[in-house]
Structures are given as C-alpha cells and as structure tokens.
Amino acid sequence: VTGTDTGVGKTVVAAALMHRCRSRHPLRYWKPIQTGIEQDDDTGEVERLGACAAAELLTAGIRLPHPVSPHLAAKWRGTTIDLQQLVAAAAPDDDTTRWIVEGAGGVLVPVNERETMIDLMSALGLPVVVAARTRLGTINHTLLTLQALRQRGLPIAGVVMVGERNRDNRDAIEHYGEVAVLAEMPVFAPLTPAALGEWAAVGLDHEDRLRTFL
Numbered sequence: 001v002t003g004t005d006t007g008v009g010k011t012v013v014a015a016a017l018m019h020r021c022r023s024r025h026p027l028r029y030w031k032p033i034q035t036g037i038e039q040d041d042d043t044g045e046v047e048r049l050g051a052c053a054a055a056e057l058l059t060a061g062i063r064l065p066h067p068v069s070p071h072l073a074a075k076w077r078g079t080t081i082d083l084q085q086l087v088a089a090a091a092p093d094d095d096t097t098r099w100i101v102e103g104a105g106g107v108l109v110p111v112n113e114r115e116t117m118i119d120l121m122s123a124l125g126l127p128v129v130v131a132a133r134t135r136l137g138t139i140n141h142t143l144l145t146l147q148a149l150r151q152r153g154l155p156i157a158g159v160v161m162v163g164e165r166n167r168d169n170r171d172a173i174e175h176y177g178e179v180a181v182l183a184e185m186p187v188f189a190p191l192t193p194a195a196l197g198e199w200a201a202v203g204l205d206h207e208d209r210l211r212t213f214l
C-alpha cells in the first residue's frame with residue numbers, strides 16, 4: 001500500500017484490507033519503515049482498526065524518531081537504511097500468508113543517499129494498491145504515482161480513494177490512469193474498527209479484483 005502523499009490514509013486502507021481479505025488467506029501486515037515513533041505507530045493503529053491478532057503483524061523494521069522522511073530521520077540518528085537487509089528480515093515463513101505492506105509517504109520518498117521507497121517496493125515485488133485523496137489535486141498526484149510504478153514495472157492492483165466522494169475525480173483517475181478504483185472510502189466519524197470492518201466487507205473491492213493479486 002503506497003500513497004500519493006503522506007497522511008492520505010494508507011494505514012486505514014491497510015486495516016480495511018485486513019478486514020476484507022483475511023477470510024480468504026492468512027494475512028500479515030508490515031510497516032518496514034516507520035519514522036516519528038514518538039507520535040506515530042502505524043502497526044498499532046492497524047492492529048486496532050483492523051482488529052488484528054498478534055500473528056497478523058510483523059513488528060520488526062526500521063523504527064526512527066522524528067516525523068520526517070526516512071533518509072533524514074536515519075541521518076539524524078547517525079545510521080543508514082539498508083534496503084537489502086530490511087527485506088531479508090521479512091523472508092516469508094510459508095507460502096500461504098499474504099502480506100500487506102505499508103510504505104512511508106509516497107513512492108519517491110528517499111530512504112538513503114541513493115534509494116527511494118520505490119526501490120523497496122521493487123525489491124519486494126508485490127502488487128501495489130495506491131491510496132489517494134478524493135479532493136482537488138488528486139488526479140495529478142495519482143497519475144504521477146501510477147507513472148512511476150509503471151516505469152519500474154510494478155504490478156498495480158488498483159487505487160483506493162479516501163475522503164468525500166468525488167465522482168469526476170474517480171472517473172478521471174480510471175480514464176487517464178487506465179486503472180481500477182477499488183473503492184471510495186468515506187470519512188468515518190468516528191473511525192472505529194467495527195465501522196471500518198462493516199464498510200470493508202461491502203465497499204472495498206466489491207468486484208473482487210484483488211483476488212487475482214493475492
């Protein structure tokens with residue numbers, strides 16, 4: 001699960017995917033790189049919103065203070081993020097478990113002097129779900145993200161749009177992006193595990209397109 005930006009709803013989309021897909025396959029959520037650990041814990045949030053069992057979470061990964069880009073958080077910590085080492089830490093333990101991996105920020109967020117998040121995505125080779133906003137600006141951000149993914153040959157499973165429904169933006173993303181919008185996720189008030197689970201069962205990928213990617 002990548003996003004067109006930070007804060008677009010990747011964590012909530014990942015939690016919804018846990019609700020939606022766990023009846024079909026054992027699932028595991030992983031946040032390989034988390035910055036801003038003094039304030040953000042996406043794994044804990046997915047555990048809560050996705051009503052996850054402990055076995056559904058891989059808690060290992062790069063964990064850094066300060067809510068900034070991974071390359072900078074690592075630099076401030078006096079370390080360098082090594083993607084090869086990171087990916088090796090998540091070697092699959094069986095072939096039935098399907099992984100839902102959440103990125104940090106968007107595809108071109110730097111992780112070290114040479115690499116960005118898309119290099120991690122490429123190393124993992126998993127089909128990509130793009131979380132995007134519904135509001136003005138989303139067409140450009142989403143098409144740019146799709147272009148970057150295609151340039152690297154990454155399979156695109158679809159887009160999930162988050163926020164107040166905007167039919168025109170959805171249509172434009174499907175048309176110009178040549179991509180399926182798997183869902184339009186409403187704003188939940190309040191955002192609870194039950195509300196998210198109920199919505200995911202009927203509103204997320206109702207055409208069952210993800211089946212071929214899992």
Ligand SMILES: Nc1ncnc2c1ncn2[C@@H]1O[C@H](COP(=O)(O)OP(=O)(O)OP(=O)(O)O)[C@@H](O)[C@H]1O
Nearest residue numbers: 003006007008009010011012105185186187188191
């Ligand atoms: N559908 C929704 N209804 C209500 N609140 C939402 C919804 N989607 C996201 N939010 C809220 O918006 C904020 C940002 O969402 P989220 O944490 O999922 O973004 P993110 O893309 O994972 O951010 P990051 O780049 O930090 O990982 C959170 O406070 C989250 O609870």
Ligand SMILES: [Mg+2]
Nearest residue numbers: 010011042102
């Ligand atoms: Mg997140």
